[in-house]
Amino acid sequence: DSGVTQTPKHLITATGQRVTLRCSPRSGDLSVYWYQQSLDQGLQFLIQYYNGEERAKGNILERFSAQQFPDLHSELNLSSLELGDSALYFCASSVLDRGGNTIYFGEGSWLTVV
């Protein structure tokens, strides 16, 4: 158990819909990361927050957005869903946001778009 909690674990939704994935980081961790894992793209970095502020952006679509709340939990919002958005979405956390940090991953949220 990494201490990073993600909900829901599984989600099936229709195209065009909107979903929210939730993440609680490890106690004391200020930095939260979101990754997408799919068969064709592998593990792709989406976005990072540090203590409530956006720190880095990766290959995140405009239809996707995220935020980190004052209690440090984070949400990833996916809208206008397409079949290709079906993937495993990971949240991860670390104490700091600099190189060499150990980043701990949650078990992921499986999203299936039908």
Place this chain on the structure above:
Amino acid sequence: AQSVTQLGSHVSVSEGALVLLRCNYSSSVPPYLFWYVQYPNQGLQLLLKYTSAATLVKGINGFEAEFKKSETSFHLTKPSAHMSDAAEYFCAVSESGKLIFGQGTTLQVKP
């Protein structure tokens, strides 16, 4: 931008044989390198990390990796494979605090 390349998307070994999973990195600065393992239907678990303290890094479950600057490599090894080692392994480099992952190597262990 930094990157990692994992050579071989699938590696198959017999139980008890040496495990060697290859990773090469590209970085303009001294890198921080990681190996993670993903068991079926689970999240990513850190095996080990290199942060320039020592070139030979020992991790969990008997794995180790050696940082070779001259070869820009960070290969993962284990002397004797167990059936429980069957999983997907990811090499990653840290860039501004976030991780950039390789494409992953699936390790199959045959009895």
